[in-house]
Amino acid sequence: MPRKLSKRMVPPAPEPSEPAELTTELALASDGKLYFQFEDEPPPGRPVFVGYALHAEEVMKFNAADVLAWGMLHKLALGSDGCIYVEEGVIDAEGRDVFRGFVATAEEAARAAEVLHRAAFNITVEVFARKRAASDRAQL
Structure with missing residues (x-):
């Protein structure tokens, strides 16, 4: 009998599709x-x-x-x-x-670097969470 997925194991809902061009x-x-x-x-x-x-x-x-x-x-x-x-x-x-x-300006560039750093970290966390969820589904 297949195992029921816990809420923790359920993959996140797909994101709305991205625009064709960035x-x-x-x-x-x-x-x-x-x-x-x-x-x-x-x-x-x-x-x-x-x-x-x-x-x-x-x-x-x-x-x-x-x-x-x-x-x-x-x-x-x-x-x-x-x-x-x-x-x-x-x-x-x-x-x-x-x-x-x-x-x-130097101040604007520094602020942009902070925002990009934070975004990159958040993206990395999300990618690894999705990889773990996919791995959990594959083991079922």
Whole structure:
């Protein structure tokens, strides 16, 4: 007779499906600065980075050394959506995602790092909880 699952062993309800595309909220650029996305106008006096995303096929054909060498010649940014953005004017913008961001102050960057650290910890806890629940179900 199958064992009844206790409340502790019942997996959490599935999350609503994620949007098809992630929004690029921030990007860490090769100039060492953190940039926050803006829609209309950046805060006055803030330096701005505008970059265009490399396509997945482009990223796959380069190795890490190629990308790093390219980054020595041009500003690159890693977006929170996982895309690599190349500064405006270096590659053709046609058909590419665009990121427009203003540079974060030291205080804003420190606060963002704290939030990201907390989120990463919470994600790790959730992943391990789901792995344990899946393992418990597999043993039934």
